[in-house]
Amino acid sequence: MKKYFRNFYKYRYLLYEIVRKNIKLQYRDSFLGILWTFLQPLLTTIVLVIVFGNLLGKDSSKVLNYPVYLLCGRLLYDFYSQSTKRAMRSIKNSASVIKKVYVPKYMYPLANVISTFVTFLISLIVLVLFVAYFMIFSPNKPNITPYVFLAFIPIGILFILCLGVGLILSTLEVFFKDIEYLYDVFCMLLFYVTPIVYSIEQLKLKNVWAMRIFMANPLYSIVHMFRDCVLFGQMININHLLYSLAFSLATLAVGIIIFAKKQDKFILHI
């Protein structure tokens, strides 16, 4: 165990350099550069508000600030899908290094989740701007209370979840490239089963089981908690907290075990 920590400590610069590289290269050669971290969620949210605002946001729009509601879900979902997809490809993309030099391989999925996390944190500025705008100009203001400072809890849990899923996917990707396509479809499905553009109450689910399936999605719990902090100004729901935390930690544990067991075989397949 100690050996692993020492090894991580030795290669911490590598982690830093890969994170730095990912962020630097992401927007290199684009005209607006790092501005895209704000622009992209801003523009997609505007599109979604226009498309879904009238369809789904209607009956609750009187009590609810729909754009902020949507942006909360959207930002967290984007972080989830982008970080896991990047982590998934990270081992394959670093094949040239892994084949030639010894490096702790988990650095690649980890660094990809971290670099996406950094751009996610920057994109939260859009949320701050949205909230500020609606506080001033909108009749249904977001309810900002000291609970807003608890927002780090759902964000932290989401980070653990993404890292766990990323480790699992990066391992699978090495052996079965199909996972890439399957996961794309899965992410699209996830976008619609997670209450991002709608709220779960609107569905008026009668069936208990249908409800349970919706609730089983850890992303739902995380998004719910985040909205509690940022939009509704409430204490986060303890059940959501426990469930999503347990789910995320279990995923991370599974990810670490699978990755550790299979990493010596990576070189034969990439």
Next chain:
Amino acid sequence: MAQPAIKVENVSVLFNLNNEKIDNLKEYFIKLVTRKLHYNEFWALQDISFTIEKSDRVGVLGFNGAGKSTLLKVVSGVLKPTKGKVEVHGVIAPMLELGAGFDMNYSGRENIYLYGATMGYPRKYIQERYDEIVRFSELEKFIDVPVKNYSSGMKARLGFAIASAVEPEVLILDEVLSVGDAKFKKKSEQKIISMFDKGVTVLFVSHNTEQVRRICNKAIILDKGKLIAQGEVNEICDKYIELAAEKKK
């Protein structure tokens, strides 16, 4: 007595030589059902044992497919041996393929730090050697150009400059001295020889016995995954030339 720099004990490596790589589910299941998953196994290395003392320079000779590169991969920790174990004491700088740690979209300057970090060196440490690296690689004019626009010689020069500037304790060279023009070849050979004074341990793969004689003091011969000879460099090189002559017949 100091510990040996590299200790290789009964190392064997098994490869599964499937004709194609299986990387999708359909193929996997077809092969699983038809039981073709494990056919064609092949030992790339068989029961190799040797010890390299500190500041020994060992040449690894062998014909194509003898397992030289596999051996270097095992020593540098990239590949885990199927059986046996490898102990290495000291910082290794692998030069298996120069420039393997580069990111093509990154400039030369940025890649210096990235490559350094890949070998486990902090940014500050590389910064102190930055000028030396750039001067040695002779890339002053191109250092801010993305590496994708470099020629292969330029990449190799940069890779060699970085790997030799970090003062490793164990240097692993896989035919790296065959890249670049004659002038750079000579320069890098001199650089390596200058590192001997600091007591660097070298593991050097080459087909060129002249070069091995110049650089190494000991040598080993691999043939079809087996260690068939080890000893003083001149003796082993003569033997290798003899073997090569026999094969030609």
